[in-house]
Every structure is written in C-alpha cells, then in structure tokens.
Amino acid sequence: MSNLFCLGYTAVAAYVKQFSVISWVDAILVPFFIVTILGIAIFFRNWRYANNPVKKYFLPALALKMLGGLGVGLVYEFYYSGGGDTFGYYKTIKVMEEAFWESPKDGFNLLTIDFSDTENYTNYDLLKKYGSKMPFWGQIDTYSVCRVFFFFGIPTFGSYYALSIFSSVFSFIGVWGLFRVFVSYYPMLIKQMAIAVLFIPSVVFWGSGVLKDSITLGMLGMLVYLIYKVFIKKKLNPFYLILLFVSGYMIYLIKPYIVISFIPFAIFWVGLENQSKIPNALIRFVIGPVLIVSSLIGGYFALIQLSEGSSRFSVDNVAQFAAAHRNDMLNNQDYYRLNESGGSRFDIGSFEATPTGILVKFPIAVFTTFFRPTIFETRSPLIFISAIENAYLLYLTIIILYSTGLMGFFRHIIQKPILIFSFFFSIAFAFSVGLATSNFGALVRYKIPCIPFFVASLFIVNYLENERKRKIKVQNELFRKTMQQTYQKMNTT
Numbered sequence: 444m445s446n447l448f449c450l451g452y453t454a455v456a457a458y459v460k461q462f463s464v465i466s467w468v469d470a471i472l473v474p475f476f477i478v479t480i481l482g483i484a485i486f487f488r489n490w491r492y493a494n495n496p497v498k499k500y501f502l503p504a505l506a507l508k509m510l511g512g513l514g515v516g517l518v519y520e521f522y523y524s525g526g527g528d529t530f531g532y533y534k535t536i537k538v539m540e541e542a543f544w545e546s547p548k549d550g551f552n553l554l555t556i557d558f559s560d561t562e563n564y565t566n567y568d569l570l571k572k573y574g575s576k577m578p579f580w581g582q583i584d585t586y587s588v589c590r591v592f593f594f595f596g597i598p599t600f601g602s603y604y605a606l607s608i609f610s611s612v613f614s615f616i617g618v619w620g621l622f623r624v625f626v627s628y629y630p631m632l633i634k635q636m637a638i639a640v641l642f643i644p645s646v647v648f649w650g651s652g653v654l655k656d657s658i659t660l661g662m663l664g665m666l667v668y669l670i671y672k673v674f675i676k677k678k679l680n681p682f683y684l685i686l687l688f689v690s691g692y693m694i695y696l697i698k699p700y701i702v703i704s705f706i707p708f709a710i711f712w713v714g715l716e717n718q719s720k721i722p723n724a725l726i727r728f729v730i731g732p733v734l735i736v737s738s739l740i741g742g743y744f745a746l747i748q749l750s751e752g753s754s755r756f757s758v759d760n761v762a763q764f765a766a767a768h769r770n771d772m773l774n775n776q777d778y779y780r781l782n783e784s785g786g787s788r789f790d791i792g793s794f795e796a797t798p799t800g801i802l803v804k805f806p807i808a809v810f811t812t813f814f815r816p817t818i819f820e821t822r823s824p825l826i827f828i829s830a831i832e833n834a835y836l837l838y839l840t841i842i843i844l845y846s847t848g849l850m851g852f853f854r855h856i857i858q859k860p861i862l863i864f865s866f867f868f869s870i871a872f873a874f875s876v877g878l879a880t881s882n883f884g885a886l887v888r889y890k891i892p893c894i895p896f897f898v899a900s901l902f903i904v905n906y907l908e909n910e911r912k913r914k915i916k917v918q919n920e921l922f923r924k925t926m927q928q929t930y931q932k933m934n935t936t
Contacts (some may be wrong), residue, residue: 464530464603469604469605473513480509481502483499484505496633497623504615504642507642512607512651515529529653534576535586558586571768588655588658592658595609610657616664616665617660622637627671631906639895639902656888659892674717675713677835701892704872762885764789788881791878791881792808809870812876815886846905856900866896870897
C-alpha cells in the first residue's frame with residue numbers, strides 16, 4: 444500500500460511540476476485568503492446589510508466568484524495545458540513585481556511606462572532587462588490589465604491562484620454595485636436581479652480570475668454604481684468622483700469599445716432621470732427635450748474625444764476595425780485549439796467596412812452574441828455549458844416577447860430610464876461583439892458585460908407586463924362588480 448501511495452504521489456508531483464504556475468505554496472495561501480476574505484465579508488455583511496433582504500445573496504455570490512477565479516486557472520492549466528492569456532498576465536506581473544523588489548525605480552518605471560511614446564517603447568535597457576521576459580510588453584490594453592493585477596499580486600507571494608482570489612473579489616465588488624443599482628429601482632425583484640447579475644454561470648466564471656474580462660466587468664459595475672450615486676442620487680463625494688474617473692479611464696485603456704457603447708446610453712439615462720424629478724409638469728415638459736438633446740450632444744462629443752485617443756475605435760474607423768478583427772480571428776489558428784477542424788469557429792458572413800455594411804449585419808450579430816453557440820454548434824464541454832445557458836436565455840426571451848408582444852415590449856422599455864439605458868446598452872454592446880468576433884471560445888468571454896444588463900431588462904419588462912395585466916384584471920373585476928350591483932339595483936326597483 445505504501446509503495447502504491449508513493450507511486451501515486453510521484454505521478455501527481457511529476458504532473459504538477461510540468462506546469463509553471465501551480466505550486467505547493469497555493470495549498471497554504473489560497474485557503475488562508477479564502478477564510479480571511481469570507482471572515483471580513485461576514486463582518487461587513489452583518490454590519491452593512493443587517494436588516495436588508497440582499498443580505499442572503501452577499502456571501503454566496505462572493506464565494507462563487509472566488510470559486511470561479513480558481514476554476515478559470517484550473518481550466519487553463521489542465522484543460523488547455525497551461526495556455527491562454529491568463530498565464531501571460533501572470534508572467535508579466537511576476538516580472539514587474541520582481542523588478543520592483545530588486546529596484547523600486549525600475550519597478551516604478553515598468554508600472555508607469557507609456558507605450559504610446561516610441562522612446563519608452565524602445566527603451567533598450569528596460570526591454571533587455573525586463574521586456575523580453577514579458578509576454579505583453581508593448582501591448583497597451585493588456586499591459587494596462589497587468590498594472591491593475593500588479594497591486595493585487597503584492598500580498599500573494601507570487602501565487603497565481605491567490606492572485607486569482609483577489610481579482611475575483613475585485614470583480615465581485617463592481618458586480619455587487621451593479622446589483623444594488625437594479626435592486627434600488629425594483630426592490631420587489633431582488634431574486635430576479637440576483638440571478639441576472641450575480642449568478643449567471645458564464646458571467647460568474649469568465650468574469651473572475653486573472654483575466655482582462657474580470658477587471659472590465661468589475662469596473663463596469665462600479666462605473667454604473669458611481670454614476671447612479673453621483674448623478675442621480677447627488678452624492679457628490681470626492682472619493683466617488685475619483686473612483687468614477689479611474690474606473691472609466693481603466694475600462695477605456697483596456698477595452699475602449701465598452702466605453703464607446705456605454706457613454707451615450709449612460710448620459711441618456713442620467714438626463715431622463717433628472718428630467719423626471721422636476722416637480723412642475725410644465726417645466727418638466729419644456730426642459731425635458733432640452734435635457735434629452737443635451738445628453739445626446741454630450742454623448743456625441745464624449746465619443747469624439749475618446750475616438751481621438753484611440754484611433755482604431757474612432758467613429759470613422761470602427762467599421763474597418765470590426766471587419767479587420769473578424770478576419771484576423773478567422774485566420775488565427777490559435778483560437779481553434781480545441782480540435783483540429785476548428786470547431787469553435789463561426790462566421791456571420793462578410794460585410795463591407797462601411798456604416799451601411801455593418802448595419803446590415805445588426806440582427807445576426809446581436810442574435811449571435813446573446814444566443815450562440817447553440818447546442819448543435821458545440822464541440823467541447825465548456826462551449827456546451829454556454830450553449831445550455833444560451834438556450835435558456837433564448838427561451839426566456841421568446842416567452843417574454845410572446846407575453847408582451849413586440850410593441851408592448853418596447854413600450855415598457857421606453858417608459859423607464861433605467862430600462863432605456865440597460866437594454867439599449869446591452870444591444871449596442873452585443874452588436875459590436877457579434878460583429879467583430881468569429882470564435883465561440885472568445886465570444887463566451889467577450890459578451891459577459893452585456894449579459895447582466897440584458898437579462899435584468901427581461902426580468903423587469905416581465906414584471907411590468909404582469910403588473911399591467913394585474914391592474915387590467917382588477918379594473919375589469921371592479922367594473923364587473925359595479926355593473927352587477929347596478930343590475931341588481933335595477934331589478935329591485
């Protein structure tokens with residue numbers, strides 16, 4: 444028995460050793476950080492949400508995020524044999540941290556280096572000493588992610604899985620903020636909002652761990668929460684304002700197209716909310732269109748300013764970028780490692796790199812983002828899980844559309860500023876992702892920022908429709924009773 448145990452131990456040790464990420468340090472640090480974070484979370488929950496119905500969702504959602512972060516690492520390490528962007532981030536972060544401890548000056552230079560400046564980009568000393576060891580040296584968006592992970596990695600002693608715990612907690616903070624915004628509008632839909640924002644499997648999994656998507660998802664949720672607090676609830680806290688700027692700027696550096704999809708509808712949301720709070724009906728009627736037009740103009744100029752900072756996402760070049768990105772993915776064999784036939788590839792068809800050309804693809808691009816891959820298009824376990832989720836989302840969408848009717852659905856949407864923002868942002872984002880993506884493996888990750896907004900919008904519309912039908916039923920019942928009483932009085936007389 445002892446020989447068998449030694450043989451098994453040796454086999455496991457040899458298997459683990461061939462990978463460069465997992466270590467025995469993780470067996471100590473990961474449980475320690477999980478227990479510590481959960482202990483702090485329990486204290487915070489009991490203090491902050493003692494008598495709040497959201498209390499029961501706090502710990503389960505946090506625990507799932509941490510498990511999701513660990514799961515991402517295990518999947519990439521053992522299922523994909525140590526490949527993927529997540530370990531590129533990790534290796535880059537390790538070099539940055541080692542440089543910081545060896546030479547704080549070099550570490551600071553690596554943390555603040557500006558790759559848009561060609562002099563810095565070609566800094567031979569930094570490139571020779573550190574850059575050659577960094578998978579993401581010189582890549583502005585991915586290196587920006589590493590800057591964020593750098594701060595998470597300081598207390599982890601080089602442990603990838605401990606780093607994934609901290610990243611998942613950061614993502615949870617933002618997602619929880621988004622959940623709180625929806626609940627503040629519809630406290631009667633706490634369970635539905637929890638499902639939409641906190642417990643959708645693909646969002647929990649791909650929005651956790653050492654991935655670009657976990658950072659952008661967390662910052663997007665934080666951005667929505669801060670906009671709500673500052674511009675709608677008028678909490679002009681300097682700390683909120685700083686966080687608002689930092690979260691928006693970091694999303695812009697990492698994934699500019701999220702900000703470009705987000706800003707017009709966020710400004711529209713704020714404008715409509717403030718217009719609805721004007722007490723005088725006449726003034727509200729007069730100022731309302733002015734606020735709406737001002738919001739649209741402000742959104743347009745904000746997009747122009749963002750476009751100047753990122754030419755590939757400029758208003759003029761967005762069609763060309765979408766076409767080029769799609770073609771790059773179609774021709775990049777690294778995306779099709781799941782099987783030799785490239786089974787995760789899909790194609791919505793070619794299109795002209797013009798505004799008219801991409802608008803023709805609007806329906807198929809949006810449908811692809813929300814409802815594909817289908818069960819019949821899957822050739823791997825991970826994609827199959829996503830396909831089951833997509834099938835349920837399609838079923839939910841059809842049921843709600845059938846209940847409300849197409850016109851009724853959009854009638855509910857346009858009557859609520861929060862729905863205008865969440866629904867149309869999710870559609871605009873889905874369009875951009877579906878248009879520029881041609882691989883299911885990438886699609887299931889890229890689309891997660893829009894899924895909570897879309898599903899929350901569906902639940903809210905369903906509630907509003909049920910309320911409308913309930914009121915009609917009550918009115919009809921009241922009318923029936925009134926007519927019955929009138930008829931009885933006529934008979935008695």
